[in-house]
Structure formats: structure tokens, C-alpha cells
Amino acid sequence: MEMDIExxxxxxxxxxxxxxxxxxxxxxxxxxxxxxxxxxxxxxRNTRQALAGAEGVMTLPESREFFWSKVRRDIxxxxxxxxxxxxxxxxxxxxxRLLVSAxxxxxxxxxxxxxxxxxxxGPSESESSMADPGAFTYRDYKAQATLVxxxxxxxxxxxxxxxxxxxQ
Amino acid sequence: MRFKLFxxxxxxxxxxxxxxxxxxxxxxxxxLKFEIQLLWGTNDPESxxxxxxxxxxxxxxKLKQLPLKWSHYFVVNKKSLQTTAGAETKEALSEKCxxxxxxxxxxLFEITLIGKGEKVVKRTQSLPVGEIVVIGGNAPGETSxxxxxxxxx
Numbered sequence: 391m392e393m394d395i396e397x398x399x400x401x402x403x404x405x406x407x408x409x410x411x412x413x414x415x416x417x418x419x420x421x422x423x424x425x426x427x428x429x430x431x432x433x434x435r436n437t438r439q440a441l442a443g444a445e446g447v448m449t450l451p452e453s454r455e456f457f458w459s460k461v462r463r464d465i466x467x468x469x470x471x472x473x474x475x476x477x478x479x480x481x482x483x484x485x486x487r488l489l490v491s492a493x494x495x496x497x498x499x500x501x502x503x504x505x506x507x508x509x510x511x512g513p514s515e516s517e518s519s520m521a522d523p524g525a526f527t528y529r530d531y532k533a534q535a536t537l538v539x540x541x542x543x544x545x546x547x548x549x550x551x552x553x554x555x556x557x558q
Numbered sequence: 559m560r561f562k563l564f565x566x567x568x569x570x571x572x573x574x575x576x577x578x579x580x581x582x583x584x585x586x587x588x589x590l591k592f593e594i595q596l597l598w599g600t601n602d603p604e605s606x607x608x609x610x611x612x613x614x615x616x617x618x619x620k621l622k623q624l625p626l627k628w629s630h631y632f633v634v635n636k637k638s639l640q641t642t643a644g645a646e647t648k649e650a651l652s653e654k655c656x657x658x659x660x661x662x663x664x665x666l667f668e669i670t671l672i673g674k675g676e677k678v679v680k681r682t683q684s685l686p687v688g689e690i691v692v693i694g695g696n697a698p699g700e701t702s703x704x705x706x707x708x709x710x711x
Binding site: 489490492493496497499500503516525527528529530532533534535536537538539540541 | 566567568570571573574619620621623624625626678679681682683686688689690691692693694695696
């Protein structure tokens with residue numbers, strides 16, 4: 391009598407240790423009683439051993455170092471490069487950047503100049519009386535008038551009797 | 559976009575250059591005009607010299623606001639003086655009296671009174687249009703002489 395598929399699969403599962411404990415005992419008893427089952431189990435076991443021993447070692451067509459160097463090159467090719475090394479800006483671009491920075495600085499200077507006013511301190515208001523140490527100055531900002539009053543030469547010339555023609 | 563930025567930078571620099579030029583020498587090339595007068599101050603309502611005319615009302619008003627004791631001022635001589643930025647100009651008001659005006663820039667002027675050929679007093683001050691500088695002294699008979707420098711332009 392030929393063994394059905396289900397029984398054959400059960401034997402395969404038994405061999406692989408995939409059956410529950412109760413089934414394992416039942417199959418073990420069955421194998422012990424049935425010669426056909428014993429023969430099939432023996433054949434399956436031999437086949438498995440043959441397959442396990444037949445897994446050959448895979449060998450690379452190139453050396454180990456060369457293989458891994460190719461892997462490393464592939465990884466490096468796929469990684470993005472740093473921006474700074476990517477492209478050096480041209481002289482015109484660098485010049486333009488400098489000019490823009492300088493323009494910003496010029497804007498600041500322009501604002502400062504407009505806010506502060508004319509450059510430099512320049513000459514300031516002063517007075518020097520060369521011949522009259524007794525001179526005095528009065529300035530009325532409201533009237534927009536400045537008075538410089540001299541005691542010399544008029545009074546001196548009056549004393550010397552030389553003032554008659556002082557105005558003419 | 560970049561061209562606009564470039565243009566804006568150039569315009570900014572041009573603005574800076576313009577402001578610096580104006581700040582360095584504002585009003586360069588424009589004529590600077592002055593009116594100089596030799597006055598006689600007295601308390602008499604009329605001058606003994608019929609050629610003397612009363613000073614104009616504007617100057618008379620300014621003189622009244624100064625600490626001067628005279629009530630009437632007569633014009634002995636009147637001249638116009640014109641100079642340019644940075645220049646020095648001299649104008650005689652009488653045989654013995656002259657005025658020298660030098661532009662120092664930025665509305666500052668050096669005004670020098672010359673008497674009998676010698677520099678008597680030199681004053682440096684700002685002188686906006688309409689403002690006056692009066693240089694004076696006592697004269698015989700409790701009168702006075704005054705030189706009025708007024709910037710007109």
C-alpha cells in the first residue's frame with residue numbers, strides 16, 4: 391500500500407522536529423511499526439544530509455581587498471560632497487561679494503554723514519584784537535548781530551588830537 | 559537680482575562721494591555778497607553833514623538791540639563786497655579804514671578791520687545771510703564810529 395502525501399509530510403515534519411510532542415510520539419511509534427515509513431524517513435534523512443554537505447563555498451572573482459575597495463568607492467560616490475570643496479567662486483563673484491559688503495559699509499557711512507553733518511571740526515569762532523587789549527565782544531543771537539567794541543584806536547587818537555578825521 | 563544689487567551698491571557709493579564732496583566744500587563756486595557800511599552814531603537827530611543819510615531800518619533795528627547808547631546812526635560810506643568760496647577780499651571804506659573778508663568755508667568768515675594800514679581786529683565767526691557784525695569805537699563829541707558788515711547773499 392502506497393503512503394499518502396499527508397503521511398509523507400508528517401514524516402518530513404517529524405524529521406525536522408516541527409511536530410508537537412504528542413504527534414512526535416505517535417509518528418515515532420508509527421515509524422517503529424511500519425517499514426515503509428522507516429524507509430522513507432531514512433531516505434529523507436540521507437537527502438537532508440546530502441544537501442547540507444553539498445553547500446559549496448562561494449569564491450570571489452577578485453581579491454578581497456579589491457572587492458572592498460570597490461564597495462568603498464561606491465559609498466563615497468553616493469555621499470554628497472562638502473559645499474566648500476564643491477566649487478571655488480570665480481574672481482568676478484568674489485569681487486562682487488566684496489563690493490556688496492563694501493556697499494553696505496558705505497550705506498552706514500552715508501547715514502552717519504547725513505546724521506552728523508559736515509566732515510571735520512574746521513575753524514571755530516574766535517577773535518583777536520591786534521591793537522586793542524581793551525576790546526570786548528557782544529553777540530545777540532536773537533537780533534543776529536555781533537558787536538565788537540574797540541577802545542583803540544579811536545580814543546587813543548582822540549587823546550593825541552588826531553581824531554577829527556577818523557571817519558573820513 | 560545680482561545686477562540690481564550691484565547697481566544699488568554703486569549708487570550708494572556715489573551718494574557717499576556726493577555727501578563727502580558737499581561736506582568738504584559746501585557752496586563752492588557761489589558768490590558771497592556783503593554790504594559794508596561806515597556809520598556815525600550820535601544822539602542828534604540830524605547829521606551836520608547833509609550827505610549823511612540815516613541807516614536803513616533793518617540795520618537800525620539790529621543796532622538798537624545791541625548795548626549801544628546812541629539813538630541815531632548815519633551812513634558815512636556804503637560799499638558792496640563780493641567774494642568767492644575760499645577767497646579773501648578787501649574793500650576800503652575811507653582813506654584810513656578798510657574791511658577784509660575771507661571765506662573759511664562752512665559759513666565761517668574771517669573779518670578783519672584795517673585801520674591806517676594795520677590790522678586792528680580780526681574776528682572769525684559764522685555769518686548767515688542777514689546777520690551783521692558791527693565793529694565800532696568812540697568818536698569825538700560823545701559820538702561813535704561803526705563799521706557794519708552784513709551778509710546779503
